[in-house]
Amino acid sequence: MPADLRAMLETLRLQLLSLSVTAPYYYSRLLRITQQLDYVVQAWPAEDWPVRQPSESLSRRQIHGLVLTRQQFLEQVAEVETRVLNAEQPPGSYAGHQHLLDLLLCLG
Numbered sequence: 702m703p704a705d706l707r708a709m710l711e712t713l714r715l716q717l718l719s720l721s722v723t724a725p726y727y728y729s730r731l732l733r734i735t736q737q738l739d740y741v742v743q744a745w746p747a748e749d750w751p752v753r754q755p756s757e758s759l760s761r762r763q764i765h766g767l768v769l770t771r772q773q774f775l776e777q778v779a780e781v782e783t784r785v786l787n788a789e790q791p792p793g794s795y796a797g798h799q800h801l802l803d804l805l806l807c808l809g
Contacts, residue, residue, distance in 0.1 A: 702749045709741050714805045722795055728785060731798055738805065742774055744758045753809070769807070777804055 717734055750771050784797035
């Protein structure tokens with residue numbers, strides 16, 4: 702993966718980890734992070750997409766992320782975006798927040 706995309710992933714990860722559900726403009730910020738992740742995944746060179754098989758030591762959440770194709774991953778990102786756009790209360794967006802964090806960590 703190109704260094705600039707790796708740096709963007711790390712920045713997104715840090716932004717998401719520091720984003721509190723009570724932060725001003727929470728929904729807008731979460732939506733922006735989701736859109737930026739979509740950009741990174743689409744710009745990711747196909748030959749560099751992770752295809753490794755999960756090892757026995759990984760959790761179920763990590764295994765799920767490792768076996769996703771790029772298209773499946775983009776579908777998951779779109780699902781998070783829809784969840785955030787339709788969230789009327791912080792608990793609804795928190796599920797999207799956690800899902801997005803899971804996806805980011807799987808790409809690490």
